[in-house]
Amino acid sequence: MSDKKTIIVIGGSAAGPKAAAKARRLDQKARIVILQKGEYFSMASCGYPYYVGGVFDNRNMLISTPTGVVRDPQFYLNAKGIEAINNTDVTAIDRKKKKVSYRNTETGEKGEMPYDKLIITTGSLPRIPPLEGTDLDGITTLQSMHDADYLRKIRDEKKITRAVVVGGGLIGVETCEALRLAGIDITLVELFPQIITFLDWELAKLVEGHMKMQGVDVVTKNGVAAFLGENGKLTGIKLQNGTELPCELAVIAIGVSPNSGLAKDAGIEVNNFGGIVVNEYMQTSDPDIYAAGDCVAVRNLITGELVHAPFGDLANLQGRVAGENAACGNSVIFEGTVKTGICKVFEFSAGATGLSETFARIMNIDNIETVINASPDKPGFMGGKLLVTKLVAEKGTGKVLGAQCVGPGDVSRQIAQWAMAVKAGFTVEDMINLDLPYAPPFSLAIDHTIATAHIMQNKMKGRMKGISSMGVKKKLDSGEKPFILDARGPDEYEEMRLGIGEHLIPLGALRKRLNELPDDKSREVICFCKISLRGYEAALVLEANGYTDVKVMEGGIMAWPYPREK
């Protein structure tokens, strides 16, 4: 037995099975056991909203291999040589004796199992607001197969007509889409002033606008005060501002916390937000115990702080590292995260990597420059769709700190490119002449990422004085009277316009109509167009003609987060 190591993995969702599989590949002799509290293994939990929404109908696809084999204990035993034991709750870890105690959740039977190496992948627990009534029938989360089955049934039965989604994070917005596709009237309630907090406010508002167009009522800066019920059934929600929203269903999606109680009880180090503390080998404070996935604290590679990063991709990567190190001794590392994320919201996608401006300022990183770029993802003749990107870079050095992108276009490639740039430590200058894959079905000749870098370069070199939509709004609200120039054509103006007192002078006519500009050449002029490329060219014309305070409203109308006149 001495050469046959026992590796126990606690938890069977993402990180656990990955760790077990990797350990098996590297050690064909070890006894490898997965103890899973629930019924299923290796659930594609990120896929729940798509099952609920009817993107596919076979729920077993969530727990199957690509060839359609359900990943049950039999599969693990035969294909992987892994003992996968379900309905088994690990109740304690005895680190001195190196054994775990468990209880079968169906039979109540208890037992113990010795380990040489232990891997904790207990995941996260959904946060539930500390309010009355959260146990009413009709209130759920979307964190388990059971939850997915429950919501899918509601979709299929078509009885429920009104629902509230509490929380506008990734799962919240994905749930909105799923239920809206089922024809249910949805109100999304978010305590913060915006949804999807990895985005800065003005980009989040563009997504909110899209959700509203899709029929979701988005309520921000308002929390749930109480869940209202009759006869044990949810009948409505009372908001903090007093509004009552009648509904028969509420999905709580206000985030998750590391499920680290078991580790903490065993004396393993856990940090202030409950994340199990691990080193770069995914090793806990006990050298024989590793941890991975949503239960751990992860290093933010930009800020250096420990963060909770409950993302399915990171769980898999961490599981792979924990599994290898548990099997072979510490040999591979997981460095940390730059917090890259993406989600689909109806026809929009929203993604981010690295630091947002909001998060940078919270971290007191104020030495930053930002820029917004709006453009199609590919040529108009190929059906190009809009992308709006906000880039955050370090002033002076131009180092890329983060980027966000929203819109109906190919956000995925954009965020992948920026994530690679952040990882590489690239500056804006490094992005100027990138050699990216170009053909009309895939991108513009100058890819949106590169164009974003070009605009940032213009701004950093002082060639373009940018102003954000929020900056313009603030000026107007405070009574300032900048001269606002819309450089588009009359047809475009008729079709869509801001209505903030702008003057329409098409770029092509500007050189001949300079007399319509203010006599006082020191007066502030703010130029824009649909995406502010013509706005930028107009600004250059004005500057060449002596205007000394000319700004470009970044992203133009396409990035305007407020209501428009038309």
Add this chain to the structure above:
Amino acid sequence: MSDKKTIIVIGGSAAGPKAAAKARRLDQKARIVILQKGEYFSMASCGYPYYVGGVFDNRNMLISTPTGVVRDPQFYLNAKGIEAINNTDVTAIDRKKKKVSYRNTETGEKGEMPYDKLIITTGSLPRIPPLEGTDLDGITTLQSMHDADYLRKIRDEKKITRAVVVGGGLIGVETCEALRLAGIDITLVELFPQIITFLDWELAKLVEGHMKMQGVDVVTKNGVAAFLGENGKLTGIKLQNGTELPCELAVIAIGVSPNSGLAKDAGIEVNNFGGIVVNEYMQTSDPDIYAAGDCVAVRNLITGELVHAPFGDLANLQGRVAGENAACGNSVIFEGTVKTGICKVFEFSAGATGLSETFARIMNIDNIETVINASPDKPGFMGGKLLVTKLVAEKGTGKVLGAQCVGPGDVSRQIAQWAMAVKAGFTVEDMINLDLPYAPPFSLAIDHTIATAHIMQNKMKGRMKGISSMGVKKKLDSGEKPFILDARGPDEYEEMRLGIGEHLIPLGALRKRLNELPDDKSREVICFCKISLRGYEAALVLEANGYTDVKVMEGGIMAWPYPREK
């Protein structure tokens, strides 16, 4: 006049207008002139195949701004303050007197124009095979608006039923798709053993297989011997092997050469393949003359050699640099290319960046390791589509030298990621834990790029002994008898199989059926499955059971470039 510089741009396609526009933005006073030989400006020439194929019907979208304004001389004058003069052929550059001579191609009128700075963006010329009959009616290229109009008319008229496309490069395969969509029977003739030479042979064969499934007859290792005609009209093509292909249309797409005669005649340095030699400022051997786009020689950033890189994205980026330096003095640089490219071929995409194995070996870079990975781009329940990637890395260091990807999946993001990795100088280890945007609509939890790096890591660490499909075929053809193990399930085997003498033992049954393996544990065993993940796990089981020469056929059935039994 002394403060008003004249910048002349020769050529009005991609690089030229970009250079002119950038120069204008930085110098509002200069006289900026574009002299264009043809009628149109700023044609989206990469879009021609999509116009021909009917993806869109309004040809003016190819020469319009995103808001639909045709980029004609009036547009350039009014919106950009640029004199754009068409139908004007520059016949000579007098570098001593700093002036150009030109001739109006319609009136024959001649003239001269002095310059302070000159930017040559004369593009490329299609290569035409030195054969009889290339002037027959029915033979064309797809390099100009005129060509696009000609082919689109053929599509719309529906008279022509048989066509030959000569050359299987990007334009060749795109043209095949365009004409095939028009219902025309297509034969693609390629002199090399494969199409799309930025791919290695085995990936190119997968694309060829897809084209054949779409009804294109792909003929490789065979060139055109003669164009056959009657009464001045094309009637067929005779191949070098004697075959005659009747057809009424032939599209020649055997590549392009730098259009550098004008520069060469003026004594500007031109290299061995005709590319205008420029420094990193895009400055020619004459300090007052810049050049950009398809007419220049570009530094390959990996090999250091000068190459021809006629890509629309690079033309734009180079034009931007040339325009800025012509306007402001040398201040910005264009570093070079890693030769990133992509194209759509029916439902497939094919892309590459950096070095292919073939190209590396041509350059005597033999210290390389390669690996092939096949997987869906996203989960099956989201309709994931296949990607097949080949990665080329430096042995020892693991430095990423290049990657290619083909398949119906999201190739664009894959190649973008690898292009960033090459640019960053990343090693395989740097790719192992990338923090990329993951959600089921966009990728697998472990993105295909990362999984490719994982497999390469396994190979480099000696954990997986990979063998290419070509290696297996070679063994079989030479009479070797490795034991070949297909680790899939019986259903899968019934549906599709190689038929190369493989033994079917599903991975899940392997541990119990080891007795079916050869008694001689030193015998060579080659494992595979659909994508060779189960094949890899099977190999590990065999090695743990004493087999000493176990290999995994990389990419499995999905990357098999030869005909299958089923």
